[in-house]
Amino acid sequence: MSVGIEFDLVVGDHERHLVHFSFNQVWGPLSITVDGKKVVGDFRWASTRTTKRYRFMVGDIERHDVVIEKSRPLLFAGFRKQTCRVFVDNVQVGTY
Numbered sequence: 001m002s003v004g005i006e007f008d009l010v011v012g013d014h015e016r017h018l019v020h021f022s023f024n025q026v027w028g029p030l031s032i033t034v035d036g037k038k039v040v041g042d043f044r045w046a047s048t049r050t051t052k053r054y055r056f057m058v059g060d061i062e063r064h065d066v067v068i069e070k071s072r073p074l075l076f077a078g079f080r081k082q083t084c085r086v087f088v089d090n091v092q093v094g095t096y
Contacts, residue, residue: 007096015062
């Protein structure tokens, strides 16, 4: 049984950046980094919402709007499959 979601995503055509997402769904820490620098830090242990959106900009000259949308089941979320949908400039580029 997996206890979290972790993935890497490259954003940009000419100015490329590595986005790393990590979430431990049992203990709650969530981290999003861009090129090794933390852009989002959160703790998701108990929440009434089943979907949480994280939005940030990537790039200096070649700017991209990145949204990571994390969804969880209503009950026993720490022990059930959770998903992340990733959008870059309003286009879905992945589901994890």
